[in-house]
Every structure is written in structure tokens, then in C-alpha cells.
Amino acid sequence: MSKVEFNKETGPREVFCGLTSIVWLHRRMPDAFFLVVGSRTCAHLIQSAAGVMIFAEPRFGTAILEEKDLAGLADAHEELDRVVNNLIARRPEIKTLFLVGSCPSEVIKLDLATVAEKLNKRFLGQVKFVNYSGSGIETTFTQGEDGALKALIPLMDSSDEEKLLLVGTLANNVEDRFKKIFRNLGISNIESFPPRQSTELPKIGKNTKVLLTQPYLSDTVRDLKHRGCEIISAPFPLGIQGSTEWFLAAAKAFKISEFKVHEIISPLINRAKLALESHKEILKGKRLFLLPESQLEISLARFLHNECEMDLIEVGTPYLNKDLMKEEINLLPDNTKIVEGQHVEKQLDRVRESNPDLVVCGMGLANPLEAEGISTKWSIEMVFSPIHGIDQAADLAGLFSKPLKRNQILTSKTLVTH
Amino acid sequence: MELTLWTYEGPPHVGAMRIASSMKDIHYVLHAPQGDTYADLLFTMIERRGQRPPVTYTTFQARDLGGDTAELVKKNIKEAVERFKPKTLLVGESCTAELIQDQPGALAKGMGFDMPIVNLELPAYSKKENWGASETFYQLTRTLLKEKVNYSEKISPLRWKEFGRRPKVNILGPSLLGFRCRDDVIEIQRILSEQGIDTNVVAPLGASPEDIERLIDAEINICLYPEIAEASCEWLKRNFEMEYTNTIPIGIKNTIEFINEVHKKLDLPLTNKKELENKSKLPWYSKSVDSNYLTGKRVFIFGDGTHAIAAAKIAKEELGFEVVGLGTYSREMARKVRATAKDLNVEALITNNYLEVEDAMKKAAPELVLGTQMERHSAKRLGIPCSVISTPMHVQDVPARYSPQMGWEGANVIFDDWVHPLMMGLEEHLIDMFKHDFEFVDGHQSHLGHTATKTKDILNTDAKKEKNSKEGIIWTESGRAELTKVPFFVRGKVKTNTEKYAILRGIPEISDETLYDAKAYFS
Numbered sequence: 001m002s003k004v005e006f007n008k009e010t011g012p013r014e015v016f017c018g019l020t021s022i023v024w025l026h027r028r029m030p031d032a033f034f035l036v037v038g039s040r041t042c043a044h045l046i047q048s049a050a051g052v053m054i055f056a057e058p059r060f061g062t063a064i065l066e067e068k069d070l071a072g073l074a075d076a077h078e079e080l081d082r083v084v085n086n087l088i089a090r091r092p093e094i095k096t097l098f099l100v101g102s103c104p105s106e107v108i109k110l111d112l113a114t115v116a117e118k119l120n121k122r123f124l125g126q127v128k129f130v131n132y133s134g135s136g137i138e139t140t141f142t143q144g145e146d147g148a149l150k151a152l153i154p155l156m157d158s159s160d161e162e163k164l165l166l167v168g169t170l171a172n173n174v175e176d177r178f179k180k181i182f183r184n185l186g187i188s189n190i191e192s193f194p195p196r197q198s199t200e201l202p203k204i205g206k207n208t209k210v211l212l213t214q215p216y217l218s219d220t221v222r223d224l225k226h227r228g229c230e231i232i233s234a235p236f237p238l239g240i241q242g243s244t245e246w247f248l249a250a251a252k253a254f255k256i257s258e259f260k261v262h263e264i265i266s267p268l269i270n271r272a273k274l275a276l277e278s279h280k281e282i283l284k285g286k287r288l289f290l291l292p293e294s295q296l297e298i299s300l301a302r303f304l305h306n307e308c309e310m311d312l313i314e315v316g317t318p319y320l321n322k323d324l325m326k327e328e329i330n331l332l333p334d335n336t337k338i339v340e341g342q343h344v345e346k347q348l349d350r351v352r353e354s355n356p357d358l359v360v361c362g363m364g365l366a367n368p369l370e371a372e373g374i375s376t377k378w379s380i381e382m383v384f385s386p387i388h389g390i391d392q393a394a395d396l397a398g399l400f401s402k403p404l405k406r407n408q409i410l411t412s413k414t415l416v417t418h
Numbered sequence: 419m420e421l422t423l424w425t426y427e428g429p430p431h432v433g434a435m436r437i438a439s440s441m442k443d444i445h446y447v448l449h450a451p452q453g454d455t456y457a458d459l460l461f462t463m464i465e466r467r468g469q470r471p472p473v474t475y476t477t478f479q480a481r482d483l484g485g486d487t488a489e490l491v492k493k494n495i496k497e498a499v500e501r502f503k504p505k506t507l508l509v510g511e512s513c514t515a516e517l518i519q520d521q522p523g524a525l526a527k528g529m530g531f532d533m534p535i536v537n538l539e540l541p542a543y544s545k546k547e548n549w550g551a552s553e554t555f556y557q558l559t560r561t562l563l564k565e566k567v568n569y570s571e572k573i574s575p576l577r578w579k580e581f582g583r584r585p586k587v588n589i590l591g592p593s594l595l596g597f598r599c600r601d602d603v604i605e606i607q608r609i610l611s612e613q614g615i616d617t618n619v620v621a622p623l624g625a626s627p628e629d630i631e632r633l634i635d636a637e638i639n640i641c642l643y644p645e646i647a648e649a650s651c652e653w654l655k656r657n658f659e660m661e662y663t664n665t666i667p668i669g670i671k672n673t674i675e676f677i678n679e680v681h682k683k684l685d686l687p688l689t690n691k692k693e694l695e696n697k698s699k700l701p702w703y704s705k706s707v708d709s710n711y712l713t714g715k716r717v718f719i720f721g722d723g724t725h726a727i728a729a730a731k732i733a734k735e736e737l738g739f740e741v742v743g744l745g746t747y748s749r750e751m752a753r754k755v756r757a758t759a760k761d762l763n764v765e766a767l768i769t770n771n772y773l774e775v776e777d778a779m780k781k782a783a784p785e786l787v788l789g790t791q792m793e794r795h796s797a798k799r800l801g802i803p804c805s806v807i808s809t810p811m812h813v814q815d816v817p818a819r820y821s822p823q824m825g826w827e828g829a830n831v832i833f834d835d836w837v838h839p840l841m842m843g844l845e846e847h848l849i850d851m852f853k854h855d856f857e858f859v860d861g862h863q864s865h866l867g868h869t870a871t872k873t874k875d876i877l878n879t880d881a882k883k884e885k886n887s888k889e890g891i892i893w894t895e896s897g898r899a900e901l902t903k904v905p906f907f908v909r910g911k912v913k914t915n916t917e918k919y920a921i922l923r924g925i926p927e928i929s930d931e932t933l934y935d936a937k938a939y940f941s
Contacts, residue, residue: 012494013477017453035421039513039542044428045456056799057773061423067543069419070517079419087421103451103514106480136453137480137514345474345501364458364470371468 003334006320011343014364015293015318016049016380017136018144019102023050024383025148025194026059028169031095032198034060035087036134037080037110038102049380059094061087065104073110080115088127096198098148101133128155128198140318142216142295142383145169149194149220152201153227159203163189164250165229167221168214171386172196178213178237178389181247184264187254204229209253211246213237213388215328216295218321235327236388238296239303240272243390245327268390275394276307279401283308286357286404289350292316292342293362293379300360300382302331308397312336313354316347358404375403424772426747426790426810430540430550431512432457437554437646438508439471440593440622444558445504446473447495449487449515449522464811465594474498476515476522483518491522492529499531506562506627507531508554510538534627536561546770548645548722548748551593555622556649562630563657572659575637575683585684586618586636590651590662591643593622597725597809599643601822606642606667609825613677614686622646634658638683642666642824643724645748667824668728669736669832670700698826700833704737715840718743718784720767720775720793721808723751725823727758729788729807732832734762743767743782745775747790772796783911786840791815803839891920892927900930915940 019042022034036042043062050058063083069076080099088094097119099112112131119129132147133139139147149167164187166178179190191202202208206228212221215236225231234249235242244265251261288310290297297317304310312333320340322329329338339347344365351359351374359369359376366376377400387396431448438446439461448454455475461467476494478487499507509526523537536557540550578585589606592599600623607617618636619629633639633654639662641651651662661683667676674694681688695701703709717739719729723746733739745767746755752768759766767778776796779787787797787804791812797804806815807823822828893901897916904912912933919936920928 011477011497012475013452014455014458014475015452016456017451019453020456040422040425040427040429040546041431041454041513041542043422043425044432045453047424048456048460058423061421064420064422065543066419067541070543076419083419083421103453104517107483107514107517135480136451137478137483140452345497362455362459363463364455365462367462367466367468368470 004329004332005335005337007337007339009339009341009343009346011341012345013342014291014344014362015342016141016362017045017103018134018139018141018147019046019100019136020049020141020380021134021144021148021383022046022060022100024169025145028194028196029096029198030059030196031093032059032098033087033091033094033096034098034100035084036060036062036100036102037105037112038062038065038100039104040064042102042104057091059091065108070108073108076108076110077115080110081119084119088123094127096128096130098151099129099131100144100148101131101135103135103137106133106135106137130155140295141293142214143318145214146217146219149217150223152194152198153204153220153223156201156227157203158205158227160205160207161189161203162207163191163202163209164254165202165204165208165210165224166190166192167210167212167224168217169194170213170388174386174388174392177391181264181268182250185247185251185254185256185260187250187256206230209250211250211253212324214296215299215325218324221324233327235302235331236296236299238299238388238396239307240269240276240390240393241306241331242299242303242328243388243393244269245331249327265390272390272393276397279394279397280308282401282404283310283397285309285311287311287313287354288400289313289354289356289359290315291347291351291359291361291365291379292318292339294382295319296379296382297360298325298328298332298338301336302328303393303396304400305333305336306331307393308400310358310400313356314339314347314350316340316342318342358400360400375407377403422770424792425546426770426772426792427547428457428460428810429513429542430545430547430553431510431538431542432460433547433550433552434508434510434538434540434554435461435471435473436547436551436593436595437558437622438473439467440624442624442626443505444472444508444627445498445502446471446508446510447476447491447498447522447526448473448510448512449476449478449491449520450512451475451479451514452477454512460811461594464813465816466813467594472502472504474502478515487518488520488525491520491525495522495526495529499533504533506534506536506558508536508538508558510540513542516542534561546749549750551646552649552750555590555593555646556653558622558627559630559633559650560653562627563634563654566631566634567657570634570658573634573637574659575661576685578637578684584614584616585638585686586616587638587640587680587684588618588633588636589620589640589642591641591645591647592620593643593646595809595811596643596646597722597807597811597815598821598823598828599623600816601820602642602824602828604820605822605825605827606640609667609673609677610640610680613681613688613690615680615684634660636660638662638680640680645722645724645751666724666728668725668828669732670695670698670826670829671735672728672731673698673825673829698829700736700829703833709737709837712837712840713738715739715786716742716782716784717786717788718779718782719807720745720747720779720787720789722746723748723755725808726755727751728823730758730762732829733788733836736829737833737836739786742784743778745769745778776800783914786836788836805835805839890926891917894927894929896930897928897932900933912937 116129116131130151132151134144208229210229211232232249232253234246237243237246301315315338369376438444461471509523526535592603639651641647641662654660665676665679667673717733726746741762744759747770756766772792788807790808794804916936
């Protein structure tokens with residue numbers, strides 16, 4: 001392990017909660033509905049993050065707790081029952097319904113597991129119910145996906161068939177590319193989790209080799225291990241280096257030679273390096289500060305330093321699973337400063353002191369930093385854009401070079417804001 | 419429990435954030451988990467603010483719940499006060515913190531600060547954003563002025579005469595994330611200044627705690643947005659006998675009435691009454707012959723109470739539209755909206771469910787929708803032109819240009835914003851005239867884009883539908899041919915009316931003559 005500097009910080013934070021991941025999860029599984037059991041705040045959060053108005057009727061909603069629901073839990077269960085019945089009647093195309101716990105439902109100890117169990121009996125053969133918590137007292141942003149996937153694992157049948165299981169939501173086009181490359185490598189049995197249809201869950205067992213596509217799936221990994229799956233240890237497929245190591249690790253697990261891997265992906269790498277050049281020219285030597293939010297920060301730091309030659313000032317991460325991030329941390333330059341957790345005020349002090357060229361942060365902080373003359377990239381864009389794989393390396397770099405390029409065009413460093 | 423797919427208003431603590439962010443030298447410590455920080459982006463992204471909202475979130479986590487969350491609150495309050503040095507501190511909780519009952523306001527008061535502390539209790543499970551904003555502004559005003567109640571003289575609206583100066587007023591209610599507040603304030607100040615009236619304080623937008631303490635230097639209050647300011651105006655009236663205005667200066671008639679009301683309250687002679695009629699282009703634009711086509715346009719209105727009521731009045735009295743639907747999502751304004759609806763002979767729609775609004779819109783078959791951004795989307799699906807008149811805010815509702823809703827310029831903006839989505843008068847007239855020419859392509863509608871249905875489609879589907887209709891009414895060849903000659907924008911209505919007439923008279927087949935019979939019957 002490289003000599004990385006680990007720090008911990010606590011205090012006020014500026015991050016989304018796990019409910020936000022519903023925004024991409026519901027798109028991944030068009031036959032699923034996500035019902036948050038929470039407050040008006042939860043509903044407002046999701047609609048603010050997701051631009052809900054473009055949907056005639058979105059496939060997610062909030063059962064908003066009212067005063068009478070807080071008075072007695074028995075009544076709350078009954079009320080939730082009523083809401084679900086109405087919902088199923090109105091949306092008969094729904095095959096899986098996720099009951100998503102929130103901060104208030106966790107605090108009043110609303111037992112969504114029992115509710116789901118009862119509903120599963122009633123709607124047997126029609127709709128499946130699972131529950132997980134996306135609450136902000138337990139989860140940060142992308143961690144919501146971890147909860148949702150973990151909740152699906154008990155529904156997955158067992159099979160000892162050998163297969164490669166890609167775990168973590170990917171953009172469909174990226175997923176197709178990966179599968180094609182793996183087939184070219186000689187791995188034919190490849191499945192994805194989450195699947196594109198909630199009802200088509202992969203079967204798992206002792207010959208399932210799990211390759212993670214996203215770094216925020218600690219609980220899912222643990223449960224997959226319990227089901228006998230083998231977890232392939234690898235960095236994450238962001239950038240050329242990460243993706244190459246990722247393919248190599250998978251190949252090794254399937255006893256495919258390194259030579260074969262290089263043979264297949266070399267043309268891709270050459271092409272990608274060429275495409276990366278123009279972005280590297282802009283990013284090279286620029287100083288980067290990553291605030292914690294998406295949990296992709298460590299992988300992004302590795303890519304932006306190793307492949308785009310940016311200097312890392314600080315790498316924030318909401319939480320750190322050293323085991324899961326081991327391979328990534330090994331690839332970081334020595335003396336990288338990793339800060340787990342957040343005290344947003346102190347961290348912003350450090351941002352101002354270090355005068356970075358680019359800050360990766362949440363949407364709440366972006367314009368205020370821009371107004372101080374600091375270029376920013378919103379982290380939420382990483383979870384909505386296809387950024388994984390060798391072919392996307394230049395696009396990923398482009399997300400960071402664009403704000404710098406824009407800053408060069410609009411020369412004035414500070415502006416009067418209104 | 420209520421299933422909500424989308425909500426017009428956020429929770430009440432977002433209302434409190436609107437007040438805190440609108441003002442200077444205020445800080446708000448919010449006992450809340452980390453996810454609640456999403457609300458910052460409403461200000462930094464939608465309003466494009468270059469500053470963070472002055473809010474510290476205590477960020478308690480599940481593991482804190484077993485321990486001492488009260489200590490966490492105190493730590494955050496202490497740090498926030500040291501760092502931001504606010505002149506007044508707001509302390510409150512969001513929905514989750516309300517359940518764990520740490521009473522952060524009481525904790526803050528026990529910490530020995532010498533600045534005023536406002537303890538905000540905003541019930542998250544029964545109230546919403548606008549209520550929260552109103553309550554916060556009221557509690558803040560009350561906290562900063564309550565000591566002056568006993569030894570201040572009662573405020574006479576006429577005292578400016580004794581003081582030998584121009585009368586002074588406060589403009590209350592404008593806030594961030596309020597609809598076009600930034601520009602309304604400029605417009606209203608300009609109008610008042612022209613009338614020889616000075617602005618004492620604008621609040622909450624741009625005000626400091628000292629400004630709130632100075633509110634009682636004015637003679638009267640202008641209650642510009644009752645959703646936010648009525649409770650405060652009422653308290654100032656009760657305790658200082660400060661009068662406040664009731665008229666909202668949106669539209670020409672209301673602006674003139676507003677000026678009259680202010681003059682009357684201040685006992686200031688109104689010397690330029692005639693001039694006022696000509697301050698805006700709306701009256702003449704509305705009267706010019708090109709606007710003839712606006713007569714009787716069916717308009718459906720939904721929004722916050724203040725803007726919906728004002729829109730109804732302008733639509734009916736200043737543009738000559740027919741209001742076919744009126745509603746609001748603000749329960750607090752339901753009474754006023756119902757009264758307005760009654761005068762217009764429509765039933766008020768009071769709901770927070772946008773699907774109900776869309777259904778009502780469909781049934782009312784309007785030619786123009788005036789609503790929120792959500793109604794703009796619903797109207798788009800239905801192929802109806804729409805103009806946005808109300809919050810919830812969208813980045814589009816914060817235009818770079820000066821674009822008020824109130825006063826003279828506001829009336830100009832409204833005329834343009836409402837009329838442009840409709841087809842321009844002359845263009846509509848020409849389409850009507852030339853629609854049977856072979857060069858003319860039906861559905862050629864420059865403003866409505868792809869959304870208007872082509873005649874052939876309508877007829878095909880209609881023809882199929884008719885054959886299957888329960889009543890068994892059949893459209894004959896001649897009936898259908900005649901229907902195509904009806905301008906597309908009223909075709910739907912003509913079709914429904916003709917069928918209604920046919921059912922009424924027990925006519926099994928609709929011919930061209932039935933169409934004309936129905937037309938005569940309903941005219």
C-alpha cells in the first residue's frame with residue numbers, strides 16, 4: 001500500500017442522502033417503483049435532485065407521514081397498506097416495489113420489513129416487495145444503491161453455474177461494451193446486477209465471480225460473499241488504468257492469460273490515449289480538491305492524477321472501506337491526503353487556503369465557489385453520465401477539463417453575483 | 419399518509435431558509451440530518467446565488483441517536499456563532515429532529531449569548547413551505563420588536579405631516595424563491611417614490627435585524643405577498659396600530675387601486691389620477707384591434723393564492739378572457755381563492771396534487787393555461803399554450819432581464835408573457851381565412867409546435883371512437899366533413915357540444931346539419 005495520509009473529520013456536512021440514488025435506480029429497472037416512506041422533505045429532496053416535472057407520472061413517490069401517522073404505529077402500517085393498494089391499482093405494470101425507509105421512518109421505527117412481508121403474501125405472483133433504508137442518518141448519496149441491491153439478494157435463486165457478475169448500476173451502453181469485451185476475452189456467461197428488469201435477477205452461488213463496477217457497495221458485497229460468491233479484487237473501471245486492471249483481474253479469475261487481455265484491449269487503450277491528449281493538456285499540473293459526496297472520489301483522484309497529471313490537494317470521501325478500496329489506494333501517489341467524513345466549514349477554509357484550480361463538489365456549493373473565482377465540477381454528474389471503461393476515459397476527463405476551459409474563455413476571475 | 423409524486427411546496431423549514439437567506443447578518447442553525455442540505459441547491463442553483471444559504475446543519479447520524487444529540491446541537495450552535503457572528507440567530511429543526519425532541523431553540527437560549535435568538539417551531543408533519551416562511555418572518559419580527567411594544571407610541575398613518583417629511587412605508591413579504599420578487603420590489607419602490615412616498619425598509623429581502631427593528635419608523639406597511647407577510651403585518655397592527663395594505667398591485671386595476679389605498683391610508687392627496695391610466699401599455703394593447711381575438715379566450719388558472727387571484731382579475735377585466743378554472747395549492751389562501759372563484763362562477767380547485775390539476779385542466783378545455791412550471795408541463799402534454807405565473811421556482815423564473823409582475827412594467831410583462839404563447843391575432847385570422855387553400859398545411863402553427871394534432875389523426879381516431887361510443891352516436895360523412903372545416907382550436911369543443919346536443923335530442927346520426935343545429939342551440 002502506498003504511503004497515503006488518512007484523516008478523519010466530523011461536523012456539519014454538505015451531502016445528499018441515500019434517497020437520491022432512486023433517481024438512477026428507477027431508470028435502470030423500468031418495471032420497478034420506489035416508494036419512500038418519509039416526510040415532505042424527502043419528496044422535495046428527490047424532486048429537487050431529479051427534475052421530476054418532466055415525467056407525466058414518475059415511478060417513484062413518497063408516502064408522506066402526517067401527524068396522525070406518528071401518533072400510533074399500528075395506524076401508520078394500515079395507512080401504508082392503503083397507499084400501496086391504491087398505487088398497485090393505478091400502476092399495474094409495476095413488478096417490484098421498493099419500500100424505502102427514510103430518516104423519520106427509521107426514527108419512529110416503522111417496520112417496513114414486516115409490511116413488505118405482509119404485502120408479499122397478498123400480492124403473491126403479481127408484485128414483489130422489498131425494503132431498504134435510504135435515510136440520511138445512515139446513508140450518503142450512492143450508498144442508497146447499496147441498500148437497494150442488498151435488499152434484492154434474498155430474492156436471487158442459487159446456481160453453481162460459473163459466471164461473471166457485474167455489480168453496480170452502469171449506463172446501458174457501457175454495460176453492452178463491457179459484455180462484448182468480456183465475450184472477446186472468452187467469458188461467455190456474464191450477467192449484471194441490478195438487471196434491466198427487476199424480475200430478471202441473476203442466479204448466484206459458489207461459482208459466481210463478482211466484479212464491482214462501483215465503489216459504494218460494501219453491504220451488497222458482504223451479502224454476496226455470504227451466498228458463496230467470489231469477490232474479484234480490483235480497482236474500479238474508471239479511466240484507462242483502472243479499467244485495464246479491472247479487466248486483468250477478471251481475466252485472472254477466469255484463468256485467461258494477461259497476454260490475451262492485452263491483445264484485446266490494446267487497440268482500445270491506444271485509441272483512448274489519443275482521445276485523452278487534448279484534455280490532459282488542459283488538466284496537466286492543475287491542482288484538484290475533491291469534496292466528499294459520490295464515493296467515487298478516490299477513483300477519480302487516481303485517474304486524474306495518474307492519467308491526466310493533475311496534482312491532488314485533498315481527496316474527501318464520505319466514508320472509507322479500506323478493504324474495498326485497497327487496490328485503488330495502492331495506485332494513488334505517495335502522500336495523498338485522504339479525508340474521511342466532513343466538516344464542511346473547515347474543509348472550505350482549506351479549499352480557500354490552498355487556492356485550487358478545480359474543486360469537485362455538490363450542487364449546493366458550486367456557484368458560491370465559482371463566485372469566489374474557483375472553478376468547480378458537480379459530483380452528481382458522475383452518477384448520471386456514462387463514465388466507465390476505456391472508451392469513456394476521454395469523456396470522463398472532459399467533465400473536468402470543460403469547467404477549466406470555460407474559465408479560460410471567460411477571463412474575469414471574480415464576478416459580482418446577484 | 420398521503421402519496422405524493424411531486425409537491426408544489428417544500429417542508430416548512432425550507433420556508434425558514436428562504437427568510438434567513440433573504441436577509442443579512444442572520445444565521446440559522448437547523449437540527450437536521452445530512453440529506454437535508456439538498457435545500458442549499460434551491461438557492462445556489464435555481465436562484466444562482468453566489469453565496470451559500472446562512473445555514474448550519476447539525477448533521478446527526480443514526481449512531482448519535484443513542485447518545486447525546488443535544489450536545490451535538492450545542493456544539494454546532496457554538497461553532498456557527500463564532501464563525502459567522504450573526505446579529506440574530508434562528509434555531510430550529512427539520513422533520514426528523516422534530517421527532518427526537520431536543521428542543522434546540524431552548525438549548526440555544528441557555529447558552530448565554532447576548533444576541534437575540536428566535537426559536538422556530540415549525541410542525542413538519544402538518545405545515546408546508548409558505549407557512550414556514552410566514553411563521554419565521556413573524557417570529558423574527560416579534561422577537562426583535564416585542565420590547566418596544568410597551569414604550570413605543572402607537573403609530574398614526576398621518577404622523578408624517580407632524581414630522582414635516584414625506585410619508586414612509588415598509589415593503590414586506592419579498593423573499594428569495596418568491597416569484598419575481600427581486601423586480602417587483604424595484605417596481606413598487608419606483609411607483610411609491612413617484613407619488614412622493616419613501617421606502618423605509620424592504621423585508622425580508624435584503625434586510626438586516628437592525629432594519630427589522632426600524633420597521634416602526636414607517637407610517638404603514640405594504641403587505642406585498644400575504645403568504646409571507648400577512649402574519650407579521652397583523653402583529654404590527656395589533657401592537658403598534660400600524661395599518662397595512664390589502665391590495666396586491668398586479669395588473670392595471672389593482673395597481674391603481676393599490677395607489678389609491680396607500681394614499682387613503684396616509685391621507686395623501688392623489689394628484690395624478692388621470693396619468694395613472696397611461697403608465698402601462700397593457701390597456702391600449704388590450705384595446706387595440708389586433709387583440710380582438712383575445713375576447714372570450716378560455717383560460718385555466720392555478721398557482722399560489724396571490725398570483726392566481728390577480729391573474730383571474732387581469733384575465734377577465736383587463737384582457738377580456740373567460741376564466742374557466744381557478745385554483746391554488748396554498749391552503750392558507752383557500753378562502754380568498756374560493757371567494758374569487760365564486761365571483762367568476764367557477765368552482766375553486768384547492769389541491770396539492772398536480773394530477774388532479776391536470777384532470778381539471780383537461781375537463782375545462784382551456785385555450786390558455788396560467789400556472790406553475792408543473793402546469794406548463796401538463797399543458798404541453800395536452801397541447802395547450804401556457805404561461806408561468808407562480809412559484810414553485812424554476813431557473814427559468816429568475817430571468818436575467820428586468821421582469822416584474824407588479825406595477826406598470828409588471829402589466830407590460832404580463833401582457834407579453836400571456837399573449838405570445840397564443841397565436842398572434844393576425845396570424846390566427848389568416849389561418850382561418852386560408853385554411854381551405856391547397857397550399858395550406860393543416861396544423862401549421864408556429865407557436866404550438868408539434869403538439870397540435872393533425873386533422874386527419876383527430877378524425878381517424880374520432881371516427882373509431884364514435885363507432886365504439888356507448889351512446890352509439892355515428893358521425894356521418896357530411897358531419898365529419900363539416901367538422902374538419904371548424905378551426906382546429908375549437909374543434910374539440912364543437913365536437914363535444916354537437917354530441918351533447920345529439921344525445922339531448924336523441925339524434926342517432928350527426929350530419930352537417932346537426933352541427934349547425936347544435937351551434938345555434940348553444941350560442
